[in-house]
Amino acid sequence: MSTATLSQDGFVLPIAEASYPEPFAQGLEFNAPVRGPWNIVHMALMIPEAHLLYICARGCLRGVIMTAAEMGAMARMSWIGLTEDELTTGLLDARCFEAAEAILTKLSPKPPLVLLYLSCVHKFVQLDYPALLAKLSARFPHIRFIDCHMMPTMRKSGPSDEERTKSKMYEALEEQKPEEKTVALIGNDWPLQRESQLFQMLAQANYKLLELATCQSYADFQRLGSATYLLTTHLDALLATQNLAKRLKRTHLDLPASFAFSEIRANLTRLSETLALPLPNLDEAEDKAVQALDTLKKELASRPITLDYTITSRPLSLARLLRQWGFALSCVFIDAISPLEWDDFCWLQKQAGDLLLIYTRAPYLRFEALRRSRLGLQGDTVLALGQKAAYFSATDHFVNLTAGGGLSDYAGIIALCRHMQEASRKSKDRRTCIQLKGLGEPSCLCGTPCHPALQGS
């Protein structure tokens, strides 16, 4: 089928014809049954011992509560349901305080931190957030309260809920004296790959790397505030790190994850210069990545590949790498283009203009059988990178990673090649894998009880 026919539908575009940053017209949206990418609950619950309190209407609450329930984390989550009267008759402030007070009074032991989630309805009716926080702080002086926001109405017009949550989570870090030779990696869902050049450079210079993903206690989390340097590798943590660096007066080093050798080299060189670290032999690391890509290319030959935006924060950087290496990447499932990817977008437009961009929220994609015939995809011969690509390509051969999976630098490319090779050889249970909420988190669908008290139920 010609790309011209496909593009008439508006949700499938050759990248050469796509506009930046929103290639697709916005309209009604479909929600694909792909649940691996983390949401604000998974992220906030990374802070050990913190308690989440959501105040909203039932319809909005259920999603976050059931997320926690499936993780077996119900003991760390409470909720207050709002009525129409409360939202429309000025009772909201009093109701929020009274219900929060009642819930927190019952909690034992008291959590050190409460992330209080308010939503778009509160904003719409002008709830006085600072007054609510002040009242709760006065009532529970030993609890730190942070206002967080669940505002999907703003997901296209400002920082996303995930970016806001990350920013707010790190507001809970107390001011403290900087600890020498410590670096905090801010906002990553996954621990940094230990074989990565980034990790190895820090370790070899005896720097301690602090990450939320490896914190075991609230004290561990607080220690993140002692780091001298704050690193970010993903765009959705940028706001958090900028705010934190300003408040704690720390040096912020932004080293965006990338699949471009030149960008990786530039990042590591900046790290070396800023922290006065010896720069390892990057030519050698690069050669190993080239070797891994060459080997993989030989094995996959012309096997069709699809890719989606949930596997990495740099889907177009990865698409560019794959096309440069001659892989048969046919399409990228993506809804918007990140500003970080402008260069990759331009390169792909010029050098790989036939690469299809497909809008994952298009209602039409609901009808998978029709879609498959229209796109000419061939089910299990396709190797998919990411859960959405697996679902829409209808393949059981897929790389099951989200948000980069902690992979970084040249070592990250080598590891990704390994994942691709494994996925091409061995199928996965797509239906089960991609429907599990929060990849890597415990799930009651895999045997974790919804609550410790339900062990054995």
Next chain:
Amino acid sequence: MAHLWNDSASLLPTYASDTSGVASALYELGGMTVIHDASGCNSTYSTFDEPRWYDQESLVVISALTEMDAVLGNEEKLVTDCVEQARWLSPAFVALANSPLAMLMGCDMEALAREIEARLAIPCFALHTNGIASYLSGVSQAFVAVSKRFTKDFPKSSEKSLNLLGATPLDIGEPELTAILAWAESFGFRLNACVAQKTSLAAIAHLAEAHVNLVLSSSALALADYLQERFGTPYVVGRPFGFFAEELASFLLQAAETGQSRPLQHTKTSQGQRVALVGESVAIASMAQALVHFGFGQSRLFCPLEGWEEVLGEEDLGGEENEDAVQDFLAAADLIVADPLYKLVSPPKTPFLALPHTAFSGRTYLAANQSLLGQGLYDELCKEHLC
């Protein structure tokens, strides 16, 4: 009965909302259900409340409401987007449902539905949802709305036939539905329609042909009343648990013969052991009837949802979700019957008969869903050493 109110919790989840109810009720009918919402309603529904989402096609979408459209009251975008998609995808109808923010914006969904219908020339209707009421309200409205639009005045079928009303996956899981469908045809009735699982819009059109309706959930009481008023079809309320199924079958034969409806009213006896039941009112009142056969005569019900007024008895409790009240309610029972998540507020040593309820625990206990019809209930009670 007492009416409790305190919608907050630190251990239990909340029930599915009215928007999920609308989407679930209309899922198989070939329409396009549009929830006027920014994001969460659809992902919550499709993740936790809709077991058919992965395998069965349906057109349930959100409008992707933005802050700017909310503040400026831009409703034309919703109309245009609905018209554009419907022209392309040709649904049998368009159903509109409001989320909490759209409710606060004061969207006149009925006016928007008329506008869409005028532009498309296919039926469009609005449901009065707000993301605050429970799924029962949404299911109930959707059933009535679709029936008003599509049920035709066909004569009663020549052979005795039956409609099952209220069978959404939110209340009734796959194994139970399969057993109910087999049971419904085992005592002399032809199954005319099942509203609304394993069904179609054509089945809705022919609802009037049945001689009697069986209301399986309080979400279908309004539809049963509507069909009675419009076509004179009597109804019986109850869910066929255990050997109560036999009584229900005789009620259905009687109703079909006399044309008299038979509501379900829970009455407690002073005999036997004490059982506490929590959940949707028709489910727990039916289970209470079924448990009488096993010596649990002193049943008390707690329905934390709407629709309890017509079913619950004098000593039962109905109202909003209230964790403390549920805990107190369950404290003195010899047997508890509820969704397994209620174990979190149950005395640990009290025998517990699990009644998984998707509208409450989502997909958590889908795999444990089973039929408790006829011998099934006996077998489950034996597992708990209660028979």
